[in-house]
Amino acid sequence: MLSRELFWGIESGWVTYLLGALVIAILGYLYHFKIVRWRSGQEEKASINWKDQTLQLLRNMLSQRLLDDQKTWGIMHIFVFYGFIILFLGTCTLMIDSHIGHFLFGNTFVIFKLILNTAGLLAMIGIVLLFLRRYMLKTAKGENNIKTLLSLVLPFLVLITGFLVEGSRLAINTGDNYGWQFWAFPVYPVVKLVEPLGRDAATTAHVLSWWTHMFISFLTITALAWTKLSHIALVPLNLFHQALQAPGRLREIELSEDYFGTENLSGFTRTQLISIDACVSAGQCEINCPAFNSGKALSPRTIMEKMQKISNSETALVGDIITEEELWACTTCGACQQKCPVLSNPVEKIIDLRRYQVMALGNMPQTWQGALMSLQRRGHPWNAATRSRLDWAKGLDVPVAAEKKQFDVLFWVGCTGALIDRNIKVSQAIVKLLQYCGIDFAILGNEESCTCHMARRAGDEYLYQEMAEKNCSVLNQYAFNTIITACPHCYHTLKNEYALPDVQVLSHAVYLRELIEKGLLKIKTAAHPENTTYHDPCYYGRMNGIYEQPRELCKLAGANLIENEKSREKSFCCGGGGGGIWLDDKPGARIFETRAKQLLEKGNIETIATACPFCITMLETAVSNLEADNVKVKDIAELLANQIQDR
Template identity: 30%
Template sequence: MTAFLWTLVFLSGAGFFGFQIWGRLKVLLKARRDDGRDYSRKTWGPRLKNTLVYGFGQFKFLKGDQPAGILHIFIFWGFITLGLQVVTMFVRGWMPDFILPGLHADQLGKFYALTKDIFQVLVLISVVIFMVRWGITKPRRLYGILPAEQKLNSKPHWEPFLILSFIGGIMLSSFVYDAGRAILTWNLPETQTEMAWSPFTRLFVSWIGLENTERAALFSNVGWWIHNGIIIIFMNLLPSSKHFHIITGMLNVFFGRIEPLGRLPKKDYSADGAIFGRSQINQFSWKQVLDMYTCTECGRCSSVCPAAATGKSLAPRQFLLNLRDTLYENQSKINAGQTEFDTVVGEGKPVIDDVIWSCVTCRACEEACPVNIEYVDKIVDIRQHLVQEASRFPGELNRAFQGLERNSNPWGISSAERFAWAEGLNVPTLSENQKAEYLYYVGCGGCFDNNHKKSAQALTKILKEANVSYAVLGSEETCNGETARRLGNEYL
């Protein structure tokens, strides 16, 4: 009877889960492939390294807000460890004595039993502390950085409590099941060895009562159903919740940026179907869609954003959540083949113009994100639409664009003044010293901005004292165009 009921529960849960995942996957498969990134096999080396460091190693959780980061690592590795237990308990619905190959007590089973026991306790401790954080101390990062995240702040926050309850329930029911099963098989050498390595499970054995086999059978059965039931329900909540990152997180880290952090991707406007920026929800690339799926809503991005800290309308988390909500609302239309959608940017739209122009493209948000989500490229893509298609941008940018076009600097200062910063310093130019070992590109800031000039002058003095063979372009130097690109103007 148990096998029949479990088959119904499992197939129903797996079927609904598969239905949800297929809907999300179709959106991903239909998304554009024009993000200018290289995903070929030759990039798999650094991608695997990132996955080990940031995915399995949880490196970014070691920085920033503590003890939350350490506690998350406990939960992450607790789930990794418990994965084998989940498989075992699922299969035991049909084969009650099933043990995974290699996990018998006289093999690796005793070591696994100890590891599992320790992590289950660490996870339970973490769950309690997280409950206190969400329910009592309420760090600002969790509930929204105001005023930019007013929408997030005002919504109900029941999901964290539900998920934490599920996690705690999985750990406790696993303990109860293992203890009940151990009592029922106490005379077996396998059980004796396993329990010798399971100190916390033995506490549950004592609680149930070693001689009370009837109670042990009940607890084992109830623990098994609760454990597997929570897993099935939890699994089906993932595709529509912030915990979707449990499925997508590793993929997002693997396919994340391996180029230098500040580099913007190249755009090929000559390709068939090329677009000048992104303004509709179906125009974002597949990796940008994966970013939306993966957001954990942890708020680490918004907590380090200079725009959010100074009260501007941009908070990276809210920006991404607004796009994700729009994506989910239009999923069925995208999957049905619809190609035209309302713009996502503008007054009364998911993203207002001021959000887009508040970003300083520093990428502090990306440095903080534990699952390597990229925000700046999406913002710059929308800027490209606003500048190149909609011609809708702050008036101050007109002067910057004109200055870049006419004088090759955003301030519009005469290009004849570009080498004035080096007056009296005897700085060598490339035309004078073509055999120089290093070329020092000064840039518009070093040439025209009074503060940056001091840095350029100081560096040339250091190079001279160190007898470094170098040269500058001098009056032949022009703007590299990075300012225009970050402002969304690729055609200047």
């Protein structure tokens, strides 16, 4: 009967149990140092939802998020991942068969070996191609040091020696049915290679390959702590803690005399320290980073690698390790967070480092100082603005909340929409649409203050918390059901970071689309459709999944919509987020110019449509700098306001 005896042909095989226990002890000892490093961080205040986080962890791991952008290499990683998962489960099954109940015999054993050998073969193919990618094609990111090399070589040797063990065993003892070797096709060449050597030589080869296989296997287990193979343990641990984190949502922190942001590793939370160690240098963050791709110093991957190498948790991070130029270049667009296969989220680390620089040291780019001072004194960042928050609404008969007290919809205008000439046109277009539809709405007017989305991501957490408390206090004075806003940054903050129970927060894109579906907003087709491309604002698209409604509105307004290559989930930031709109960007490294060139690459583009006041500002500046005078930049509300049907 076809089967396999445990430790077949091996004397004192039981010693491997002792060696296995020793190896596990060594692995635990090595991870002790990592745990000490993690425990030096701040204790996480959020509680663990074991069920939801475990389910999300399994979804992320089993779907292998590396497939998202690099399908070829992602498939190779899947070969390796599932190959070793199957081999591990097969080893456990064999142990159960040997020590608890014998069930692997006959055709069951043949199928069992076929599955394991196929898994091993695919894993070998995956490792070889990943090796070629890194060392021959040289397209993989990260350092090519000895630890990286061993993370590929050791698993490959485990597989090779495993096939040698089985092949030499089959050459000695084929069992009752010689023909079953056909189903062990990955090791069949080994059998044919060893058989001519004779039984004695085959036996020697079997014993040598068996002990070599066990030694390399045990060495590989210890390598889970000291090579890139550590991601096998660290990535699931990080995915478990990060899985339920909403895109772009910053964790709540308590400011105190002891905490004003992060100066060193010990200032991060324990889960953040885990996520730093879990970074695998896949490079997807770098590939999709607008700052990096515009020639700036920032590379999210490099920042994570720098922090991984620090041995002293009290070492100051900003200065010699992370430069100020790197720190302030981030637009917090979230591309690195979205594209990272292990959810390491460099953005939150950068913001924590900014907090210490701004709040503890008073250190920030000079061009930010005026904006933050204006926020403190005037409730908005536009230091040079001379308008009041109600000037834009003169002559439009716009109702104010203080006069109505109760209404259905609150139109949150935002600082830019109320104070900057170009964006006032967008606010007026929205009012025109709301009045056309007969919506019971109001604005806060002079009671409205900045949501401080930008200030928070620039590092001024204190100002954000102060302004958030003030805004929530104002909102609680009135009775309404829905807030709409034309600013994605206000939208994200009101929806995801303010505590607004029983209030629905909608982007103007989603709300206007609903009005059309209800038949309240009637749009006529443009007589002369223009070639239009849509630019996805980061905090509508990437952070909150609003992709379809703006495009539908463009089409309904009669635009001939032409998608650009960097759109939807792959959209490229305009450069205005995270305080970028206040930076004095250098020529040759201007993110907004890089983005404008992308938008104008395809077709004879006449209009760039978007849905964000900062995107409008940045893209209009870029279009002007590029001397593309025939291209207009418009908000989706402006497109609709020009096409409403006469009643």
